[in-house]
Amino acid sequence: MQHMKKSSSLLNKFILVFVSLAAVIVLLVLITISMLQFMKNQINFREVTSLFYESVLDARRSEKNYFMFYKNSDYEENIRTLARAGELINSNRFFFEHLSGQTVFTFSSLSERYVQMMSNHHHGLTRGKPGDPAAEPAIRLTGQQLLNAAGIFNRNETKYLHAGINRLILFSLSIIAVLAGLCIIIIVIASKKFFAPLKQIEAGLNVITEGGINKINIQVKDQEINSLIDTVNKMVQELEEKKWQLVHSEKIAALGAMLSGITHEINNPVSNISTSVDILKSGTGKKKSALEKKIIGQIEGEIERIRKIIGIITGFSQKKNLKMTWTALNLIIQETYVLLKKNIPEDIDLQIKINRQLYIKADKSCMQQVFINLLKNSADAIGSRKGRITIFGQLLTIKNPDDFSIFYKNPIPSPRKIPGRYIEIQITDSGPGIRENMQNKIFEPFFTTKKNHDNMGLGLYIINEIIREHQGEIFYNNSHEKSGFVILLPARDDQ
Structure with a gap:
């Protein structure tokens, strides 16, 4: 059978497919790791925004206590917790600006004004000066504005965190879909390029097992499949030869049996002729003429030739027991x-x-x-x-x-x-x-x-x-x- 001139290795194809699949999987794994790292950062920043919000809330509590009891410790706690909130913004400014750049600016301005107002009010009281009646409402209003700004960061971070989780879930489902699609494509290609020829080979072998002898004629590019087809076709050719040899052997065996019977039937009259010739030679005592001697010699020669032919036929028709x-x-x-x-x-x-x-x-x-x-x-x-x-x-x-x-x-x-x-x-x-x-x-x-x-x-x-x-x-x-x-x-x- 002649195959296509350009052939490729099935092994190389499998290697290429698996390398490509491995590359896709590695890429997906790297993207997944990147997304998980991003989610980790989001969760860490969620903790920062929660701590930031709690710090602003603590500042408001200490502010409330301060205006109730006017204790120096409440003032210091107020300033310290607000400063901690400011440090959290400064150390994570990129993330806070990502949540709301305008709110960062607003919070910084409000924080400076709030600290200034609290400081002026507290220092005035410590010097025995009467407090400005309008200062306390202004401070409380600014504090509420600070808490509102912190709430914006907190809500935005919660929204981004949920969005990130949804993206991760969607990406995970996409990975499953991509891998499933790749598996389906590989199965379809393998079924078409590999399993289909094997099915045809199987069908050809089934024909052989049922008594038919037909060569497999499939045009494929894969060296391994071609090699398998060539091997099967060689086997088919050998089966054809064996079948012919078997038929030939059966014919020869039948011919041998027939010849054996014929030689047996010929041998008897030849023996009689030979005996008659011997009698003629010893005969009546009369001298034989030259012609008679010549004829008797010819008869003996032909008898010998017949016996030689019978010997050949007997050797042909009889099987010997070999002593190896x-x-x-x-x-x-x-x-x-x-x-x-x-x-x-x-x-x-x-x-x-x-x-x-x-x-x-x-x-x-x-x-x-x-x-x-x-x-x-x-x-x-x-x-x-x-x-x-x-x-x-x-x-x-x-x-x-x-x-x-x-x-x-x-x-x-x-x-x-x-x-x-x-x-x-x-x-x-x-x-x-x-x-x-x-x-x-x-x-x-x-x-x-x-x-x-x-x-x-x-x-x-x-x-x-x-x-x-x-x-x-x-x-x-x-x-x-x-x-x-x-x-x-x-x-x-x-x-």
Whole structure:
């Protein structure tokens, strides 16, 4: 499946979303802290305005007592409490001016006049002078005006405090709304960009579990989703191949059972013919003419060819019980060479390059059958020309599936690409190789490129089955310099 050219990482998107969300939350927290600090200052100033109002109220009480008893202590208390109120204004002038700048000015003017009036009245009495009858009402009026001004500060501060609390509540609700909105946006985006493709993948997998095999075709920009889709599609492709192999195996099994019955039926008349030929040869004691001898020889040759074909078919249709043991690869190759030496022309140079320490877990006779067939194929490919066959073996470690593409450019068929440690066996020759249009068919039963009638096209098919039973891989590798087959078998842990 081809995905969009420009792809981005889902992880990076999540990081960006969470960083943005964290930044918004941090900003909201900072604003909240700022508002709480402001509210703290408001509450502290509320205490100041309350103390200020109480100071002015205390000044009025001491004023009342003074005019009732004319005690010096009441006068001093009056002046002291009013001075304390003035100090509170001076030390918190910014806040008081924020509440009412005009009232601050008015209070300061009234306070100075009030203190002056109280001082003049008190000093006159202490010197024995009669008090001004109009002074007391004027002082009381000014004192009331001071209390009214203090009340303005008190009421304004209460109003501002309530407004601040309302703003804090509104802001808190706004934070909740913003966070809820962000969560909804994230859920919607995640549902559209992330969960929707996953739902489609789930639907595709459900189809597979119900027996259908369809690749998932979704266009997304996220690398992780694309990787998941690619993995699922690879699995689907493998399932398709396995399904085909299963169907193919069932057909081959049915064909094998049928051929087994046919060979049994053929074997009986062939045995009778062979017996009849033996009788003809020993016959009546008469000398056989040259023509008779030739015909009898031809019959014997054809009988032998039929038996050979029956043997091949019997080997194809019957499963062997493998006796698996760890055996030195070099030993199997050397013994195979001894068995096959007479069948390889002298003009063909056979080179064996295998480390003595390489071991494979194999059924020795089956593996010899593999090497005999492959070496005979190489010799047939070279023909009567001078040539070279090379058997090369090595320990190969494949760490990840992509390494297969590095080691093998265009293997046919493609290996399963399972990382691990393998014994790699390459059998290459200097022959012309297999034509490209035939390479995909070479492991199919009854496919052959040879023209002689003795070849039934089962050799490579049987080799492939043997290698698979050994948990290995075999594929054809064709290059300009050399062509041949590569076998991968599991390596022993201590190699």
